[in-house]
Amino acid sequence: MKSGAQLIRTIGERCRVCYTCVRDCPAKAIRIAGGQAQVVSERCIGCGNCYRVCSQSAKQIYDSRDDVQKLLASGRRVAAIVAPSFAAEFADLDPGQVAGMIRRLGFGLVCEVAFGADLVAEEYRRLLEREEGSRYIGTTCPALVAYVEKHMPELVPNLAPVVSPMIAEARTLRRLHGVELAIVFIGPCLAKKVEADGGGAAEVDAVLTFIELRQMLEAKGIRPGPVGAEDFDPPHPGLGALFPVSRGILQAARLVEDLLTSDVVAADGRPAFLQALNDFAAGALEARLLEILCCNGCIMGPGMSVDTPMFRRRTAVSQYARRRVGRLDPAEQAEVRRRLEGLDLRATFQPQSLPSTAIPPLELQRILQLMGKLAPEDELNCGACGYPTCREHAAAIYLGLAESEMCLPYTIDRLRDSLKELSESNAELASARQALVNAEKLASMGQLAAGIAHEINNPLGVILLYAKLLLDDASADPQRRRDLGLIAEQAERCRKIVAGLLNFARRNKVVRQPVDVTRMVDRCRRAVLIPDNVRVWVEHRMADPVAELDEDQILQVLTNLIVNAVEAMPQGGDLTISTSDTPAEVVLEVRDTGCGIPPQHLPKIFEPFFTTKQIGKGTGLGLAVAYGIVKMHRGRIEAESNADPARGPTGTTFRVTLPRRGEEA
Numbered sequence: 001m002k003s004g005a006q007l008i009r010t011i012g013e014r015c016r017v018c019y020t021c022v023r024d025c026p027a028k029a030i031r032i033a034g035g036q037a038q039v040v041s042e043r044c045i046g047c048g049n050c051y052r053v054c055s056q057s058a059k060q061i062y063d064s065r066d067d068v069q070k071l072l073a074s075g076r077r078v079a080a081i082v083a084p085s086f087a088a089e090f091a092d093l094d095p096g097q098v099a100g101m102i103r104r105l106g107f108g109l110v111c112e113v114a115f116g117a118d119l120v121a122e123e124y125r126r127l128l129e130r131e132e133g134s135r136y137i138g139t140t141c142p143a144l145v146a147y148v149e150k151h152m153p154e155l156v157p158n159l160a161p162v163v164s165p166m167i168a169e170a171r172t173l174r175r176l177h178g179v180e181l182a183i184v185f186i187g188p189c190l191a192k193k194v195e196a197d198g199g200g201a202a203e204v205d206a207v208l209t210f211i212e213l214r215q216m217l218e219a220k221g222i223r224p225g226p227v228g229a230e231d232f233d234p235p236h237p238g239l240g241a242l243f244p245v246s247r248g249i250l251q252a253a254r255l256v257e258d259l260l261t262s263d264v265v266a267a268d269g270r271p272a273f274l275q276a277l278n279d280f281a282a283g284a285l286e287a288r289l290l291e292i293l294c295c296n297g298c299i300m301g302p303g304m305s306v307d308t309p310m311f312r313r314r315t316a317v318s319q320y321a322r323r324r325v326g327r328l329d330p331a332e333q334a335e336v337r338r339r340l341e342g343l344d345l346r347a348t349f350q351p352q353s354l355p356s357t358a359i360p361p362l363e364l365q366r367i368l369q370l371m372g373k374l375a376p377e378d379e380l381n382c383g384a385c386g387y388p389t390c391r392e393h394a395a396a397i398y399l400g401l402a403e404s405e406m407c408l409p410y411t412i413d414r415l416r417d418s419l420k421e422l423s424e425s426n427a428e429l430a431s432a433r434q435a436l437v438n439a440e441k442l443a444s445m446g447q448l449a450a451g452i453a454h455e456i457n458n459p460l461g462v463i464l465l466y467a468k469l470l471l472d473d474a475s476a477d478p479q480r481r482r483d484l485g486l487i488a489e490q491a492e493r494c495r496k497i498v499a500g501l502l503n504f505a506r507r508n509k510v511v512r513q514p515v516d517v518t519r520m521v522d523r524c525r526r527a528v529l530i531p532d533n534v535r536v537w538v539e540h541r542m543a544d545p546v547a548e549l550d551e552d553q554i555l556q557v558l559t560n561l562i563v564n565a566v567e568a569m570p571q572g573g574d575l576t577i578s579t580s581d582t583p584a585e586v587v588l589e590v591r592d593t594g595c596g597i598p599p600q601h602l603p604k605i606f607e608p609f610f611t612t613k614q615i616g617k618g619t620g621l622g623l624a625v626a627y628g629i630v631k632m633h634r635g636r637i638e639a640e641s642n643a644d645p646a647r648g649p650t651g652t653t654f655r656v657t658l659p660r661r662g663e664e665a
Contacts, residue, residue, distance in 0.1 A: 007046055007062050007194055008039045014058035019406060021050035021059070022386025026270050026294070027151055030386075031401045040401070042354060045146035046191030047294045048302030049270060061190060065216055067206045068184055072106040076182045078205075079109035081169045083187030084117065084237070085244035087320035088299040088313035089210045089306055095320065096230040101222050102186070102213070109173065109233045113187070114324075116169030117240030121253035123162045123345045128255070128263075128288060136160040137280065138291040140249060142195040144273065145349060147294070153351030155281055160289070163347040165243060166192060170203035172235065175340055186213050188244070188301030191294075209303030235336040238328055241321035244298035245314050249291055262286045268293040359398050367394040371410045384408035434603060435631075457498050464491040510632050512548040512662045517579055517586055520551055524558045525577060533572030541580045547660045553629045554588075554658070557637075560622040561590040561654050568594030568652065581660070588656040596643030596650040605639060633658050 015036050022030045022037065029043035030050060037058070039050065051059040071078050080102050090098045099110045120140065127136065139145050139160045148155050163171070170183045185192055185207045196204035208216070242248030246268040250257055257264045265287035267276035273292045279285050295301050299313040306313075368390065373379050379390040385406035387393040396402035405411055467488040474480040518540045530536055558577075565575050573593035580587045597605065606627040630637040635658035642650050 005062050006039070006041050007044060007190060008048075008051060009060050010037050010039065011058050011060055012036050014056045016056055016058070018055075019384070019386035020053050020055070022402075022406075023383065024049040024053045024270065026274055027147060028396065028401065032403050032406055035403075035405070043150060045143045045150065045294070046189075046194045047143040047147075047270075048190040051190065052302045061209070062193060063212065064193065064206050064208055065212050068208055068216070071182050071184065071205055074182070076180065077108040077177070078106070078182040078184060079111060079173050079177070080105075080107040080184050080186055081111050081113050081116075081166065081173070082232070083166075083185070083189070083244065083298065084112065084114040084241045084321075085188050085298045085301065085304070085313075085317065086186075086210070087241070088244070088308070088316045089188065089304055091306070091308065091312070091316040093224050095232065097224040099232045100225055100230040101217055103230075104222050105216060105220060107184070109177070109181075111169065111173060111233050111235070112237050112241070113165050113169045113185070114237030114240035114243060115235045116167070116172060117165035117243040117249070117252060118238050119168045119172065119240075119340075119343070119345060120162055120165050121240060121243075121249055124160065124249065124289065125253045125255060127160060127162065135280075135287065136289050137277075138249065138289060139347060139349070140164055140243070140291070141293045141295075142189065142191040143294040144292050146191060146194065147273075148277070149349055149352045150354055152277060152281060153353075155277065156349050156351050158280070159349045161346055161348065163345050164195065165240065166195070167203050167347070168343075168345055171343060171345070172340060174203070175343055176235075176336075184208060186210065188298055188303040190302055211303055211305045214305050234332060236324065236328060236332070238325050238333075239321065241324050242317065245317050246293060246297040247291070248297075248317075255289070263288045264291065265289070266291045269296045270294065355399075357395070357399060359395050363398055364391065364394050367397050367404075371404050371407050372413055380409055382408060456494070460491055460494050460498060464488060464495060467491060510550045510553065510662075512550060514546050515549045515551045515554075516545050517547055517549075517581075517588070518542060518545045520549075520555065521558065521577055521579055521588070524555050524562065527555075528559060528562045528566075530566060530575070531572070534566055534569055535572075535574050537574060537576045539576065539578040541578065542586070543581060544583075544660075545579070545581075547581075547586045547658065548662050549633065549658060550629075553632075557626040557629050557656060558588065558590070560626045561656075564622060565590055565592035565594065565652070565654075568592050568596075573651075584660055586658050586660055588658075589653060591651065591653040593649060593651040597639070597641040597652055598643045602639060602641060606637070630656055630658070635659060 017035050019032070019037075022028075022032065026047060026049065027043050027045045029040045029045070031038045031040050037050075039059075048061075051061060082098070082102065086098055087095070102110045117140075124138070135158055137144075137148065137155060137158050137160060139162055142164060145159060148159060166185050166187075170185075173183060174181055182205045183203065185196065185204050186209075187207075188210055190209065192204075193207040196207045239248075239252040242251055247257065247266045249255075250264060250266060255264050257266055262285070265276065265285055267273050267290070273294055276285070276290060276292055280287070280290050296310060297314070299317060300310055368374075368379070371390070371394065373390055373394075381389045385393045385402065385408070387396060387402070390407070393402055393407060397404060405414075467484055471481060471484040471488060474484055521538065521540075525536065525538060562575070562577070569575070569592055576589070576591040578589045578591070580589075606623050608621060608624040627637055635656060638655045638657075639652060640655070641652040642648060644650070
């Protein structure tokens with residue numbers, strides 16, 4: 001790869017919040033930031049699991065096609081070395097057709113990496129024979145090597161000091177054809193791109209996946225041709241053709257995975273390779289050689305373009321290996337081995353330092369608490385975040401690899417809280433909307449009252465005056481007195497309505513002065529006539545009784561509320577007047593044990609002229625006036641009531657909340 005290039009990157013607009021790549025990354029090399037999955041190159045081992053499992057095709061692999069095209073156009077002789085898993089990739093073609101198509105791309109040599117695998121297998125056998133007391137981890141899989149170097153550096157001394165088949169083949173061809181030969185590896189493995197970019201940079205110039213190879217063939221319009229005498233260039237392999245199948249190296253090296261001795265143990269696939277490494281590190285395995293592949297064999301590598309089942313791929317590789325071994329020329333093999341005598345197949349590996357992953361227990365506990373994991377039973381370990389346990393998720397958050405929003409239960413709880421807050425906001429909005437409706441009604445009624453009150457008041461005064469004069473002159477006629485009394489009574493009622501309209505329409509300014517609220521309440525209590533069958537209770541619970549109010553206007557509010565409460569208890573009851581406060585507000589409550597207000601009437605009680613009293617008993621302006629006065633003080637007036645005895649004691653509570661000071665309003 002080009003210097004500084006990233007093997008795997010994320011296409012942001014395609015990445016969804018699914019965390020599948022987090023779940024399938026054995027190295028935990030996926031960082032979630034802003035809901036987007038990003039591959040952390042320093043932690044990545046190139047296994048390609050994230051690329052393979054991404055259903056949205058949001059992972060993009062470094063494209064080596066341009067690098068290979070430049071090599072082919074450079075004038076150098078370029079060799080293509082093809083991984084033995086080609087038999088599974090091109091199962092529908094003859095091997096000669098595959099070699100012929102690759103040659104037509106411009107390659108001077110087309111050879112099989114399986115021969116390098118033969119050399120590596122022999123080296124493993126000699127290593128175990130030579131080092132009887134040593135324990136080794138196979139190094140044929142570059143993703144496995146990268147995992148040990150980055151995430152289990154304590155096991156680096158146990159890595160077998162043998163190159164991979166790719167590097168062995170590259171060294172073979174340079175011994176046979178000269179050091180100027182350029183070499184391109186073609187196979188199913190993404191980690192080979194990193195291997196070629198690192199320790200194998202001097203031997204392999206570029207790496208193509210089978211997917212990229214097919215794209216190049218398609219771009220050039222190269223199709224399979226008739227099979228003639230074409231074949232891969234020598235040297236030809238033997239049992240090394242079995243390498244891409246799990247345990248293929250063991251058969252090629254004539255090593256037996258004996259369950260009695262456990263000298264050799266093989267493992268493949270993400271869960272198995274991690275468990276095998278951990279057991280090896282813990283000393284739970286007696287194996288002298290632990291052969292591991294990160295995939296379920298190279299035939300299942302992420303660079304394969306076919307989607308055939310695994311066992312069909314195994315069959316294709318096995319069939320090709322049988323044919324290849326059956327055609328081996330012993331004389332040719334002996335000559336090649338003579339020319340390769342002394343070929344260096346040694347490899348060295350170095351631990352790669354990563355930031356410390358040690359997490360202070362208190363920090364881990366703090367993060368768990370922030371995620372709502374207050375007790376062990378709160379740690380559901382549901383795996384929705386991509387991590388097996390809540391503690392691993394919390395550790396990833398501490399390391400900057402994850403976000404708390406990845407936790408599904410945490411996100412659901414946050415959503416519930418948000419819905420609750422939204423519901424409360426909607427309730428406040430509905431209350432504000434109702435207040436606006438009431439204000440509009442008050443404004444319209446005020447305009448109406450201002451227009452007609454004065455016009456009606458004068459004629460009403462004349463009617464009332466002459467009715468009383470006639471009443472004085474009609475002492476001898478009882479029927480006439482009753483009629484004139486009715487006229488005077490109704491005229492007086494009209495006068496009170498007009499007076500209420502004038503009070504309602506008058507836009508008095510609030511004149512705030514320091515007022516002792518408790519004394520104001522006591523004064524109002526004495527001013528209102530209370531029937532003998534109504535018991536009055538006054539409760540003062542104020543830390544500071546002084547507030548800046550317009551005393552006359554608030555007295556009018558209290559008077560209206562007390563009169564309404566008394567009229568709601570014609571059979572008697574309890575009237576409670578209470579005061580309380582906070583540093584910023586004072587609260588006045590008038591509570592009765594009367595008949596209550598039906599629920600359907602509660603939203604209308606502050607509307608002008610709305611009343612449930614009998615005709616002649618009320619004008620419907622008392623609460624509207626009180627509402628206007630409270631709003632001018634920038635306060636709130638609220639009512640709670642129960643009119644259904646089945647639900648409990650009946651009665652109504654009016655609560656008036658006022659700012660303590662004018663500037664707070």
